[in-house]
Amino acid sequence: MRDDKLEHSLAAAAGRDLPIAVRGSGCRIWDREGREYIDACGGAMVMSLGHCHPRLVEAAKRQLDQLTFTYRFSFSNEPMADLSALIREIAPMQRASAFFNSSGSESVESAIHMAILYWQHLGKPNKIELISRYPSYHGSTLGALGLSSSRWRKAFELVLEKNAIAQLPGADIRARRSEADELRFGLDQIEDAIVSRGPDHVAGIFLEPISGASGAAVVPPEGYIDGLRELCNRYGVLMICDETITGFGRTGEWWGSNHWKGKPDIVTFAKGVTSGITPFSGMAVAGNIAEVFLAKPEGFPWGHTFSGNPLGCAIAAETIRTIRDDDLVTRGRALGERLRAGMETIAASSPHIGQVRGKGLLQGMELVTDRDSLEPLAEASNRLAAFAKELGLMIYSCPTPLGRRMLEAVMLAPPLIVDESDIDEILEKLADALRKLDASPHAETT
Numbered sequence: 001m002r003d004d005k006l007e008h009s010l011a012a013a014a015g016r017d018l019p020i021a022v023r024g025s026g027c028r029i030w031d032r033e034g035r036e037y038i039d040a041c042g043g044a045m046v047m048s049l050g051h052c053h054p055r056l057v058e059a060a061k062r063q064l065d066q067l068t069f070t071y072r073f074s075f076s077n078e079p080m081a082d083l084s085a086l087i088r089e090i091a092p093m094q095r096a097s098a099f100f101n102s103s104g105s106e107s108v109e110s111a112i113h114m115a116i117l118y119w120q121h122l123g124k125p126n127k128i129e130l131i132s133r134y135p136s137y138h139g140s141t142l143g144a145l146g147l148s149s150s151r152w153r154k155a156f157e158l159v160l161e162k163n164a165i166a167q168l169p170g171a172d173i174r175a176r177r178s179e180a181d182e183l184r185f186g187l188d189q190i191e192d193a194i195v196s197r198g199p200d201h202v203a204g205i206f207l208e209p210i211s212g213a214s215g216a217a218v219v220p221p222e223g224y225i226d227g228l229r230e231l232c233n234r235y236g237v238l239m240i241c242d243e244t245i246t247g248f249g250r251t252g253e254w255w256g257s258n259h260w261k262g263k264p265d266i267v268t269f270a271k272g273v274t275s276g277i278t279p280f281s282g283m284a285v286a287g288n289i290a291e292v293f294l295a296k297p298e299g300f301p302w303g304h305t306f307s308g309n310p311l312g313c314a315i316a317a318e319t320i321r322t323i324r325d326d327d328l329v330t331r332g333r334a335l336g337e338r339l340r341a342g343m344e345t346i347a348a349s350s351p352h353i354g355q356v357r358g359k360g361l362l363q364g365m366e367l368v369t370d371r372d373s374l375e376p377l378a379e380a381s382n383r384l385a386a387f388a389k390e391l392g393l394m395i396y397s398c399p400t401p402l403g404r405r406m407l408e409a410v411m412l413a414p415p416l417i418v419d420e421s422d423i424d425e426i427l428e429k430l431a432d433a434l435r436k437l438d439a440s441p442h443a444e445t446t
């Protein structure tokens, strides 16, 4: 049913009638026609605790009655202090300080500000270049989009910084490199980027420790994150992990980067930090970097009107406590194994799955014409996601440019609160959707 009022709302799917969602609970969402969807991707990997988690709703209500906004140049607030202390406890780096914003893109912008200012404060104003990797996605604001190498940058190419220069290892399954060769390839890419730009000019490297929306859960080879840390130490470059998707237990650890020893200097986070209750994000910064700013009279003044708003902080703190109290990181790891095993079984019976990959409850599938060539199956990601949606299953479609090819992949990221039967239902529906794709692998051309 169309809603005339929606005619005036600029939406992502111009001209298409999206279902109108009216209710969400746990890993389910319902539309106005009463259709139920099992949400196996949390929209865009947002729902760490599912829809409308009662503890988060209660925390929001309590805070709504108390204090919802303070301006960072005028006041601090208790939820912000409480959340900063919690972030310090779980952060991957030593003596972390935190800074908060409202979206993943904003926090990537804050990390850009911080990386450049840090070197200025240390008397190295020429260190302004940023390195990032392809494929990747770091956000839609122009600074973050400039770091990204995804289909979303094309229209703005002329106004964007040309940062994305190091290919991430494991992204091109057609290369059929061994794990050892991928490792060498990936680290060479980074070292070449640093040396060609000149270490005296490079401020930081941005990376998703496990790739998200661009690349669909590509896990780096063993040794890559540690090797990257070593390169950053050697050349004096900040290592900035964008954990917008991979934070808060998504991959079976509190942070994606926790799977390895090499610790980032800065992590950015968003999405799962409030499980969709309110827009919120932040960054955690290693003590040795934070102290440089804390020693300045102006501190770290960069940010946004809603930076550190008490409502978001209170909900984020409750999210962390809930994940801890319910041991959801461990639970997510175990359920991730069940999901992964089921996806492998499904993949074995389809000629169109080139690879299943990921960690914890972040799992991707690359879609190919056949397993010999591993060539991408054109338009398969959107078609598979559409078949799944018809069956009441939400999965995330990630077509991603890589050189001359458009990679086709889908990703699953169910909330950490799912149970075994939810996982089994997701797998059954995924298998049904894939059977539809296998039956008509090519999009109809008119």
Ligand SMILES: Cc1ncc(COP(=O)(O)O)c(C=O)c1O
Pocket: 044, 102, 103, 104, 105, 106, 108, 137, 138, 139, 140, 208, 212, 213, 242, 243, 244, 245, 270, 271
């Ligand atoms: C890794 C990563 N960084 C940053 C962003 C941007 O987050 P937001 O859309 O909240 O600005 C995204 C969004 O998908 C993301 O996946």
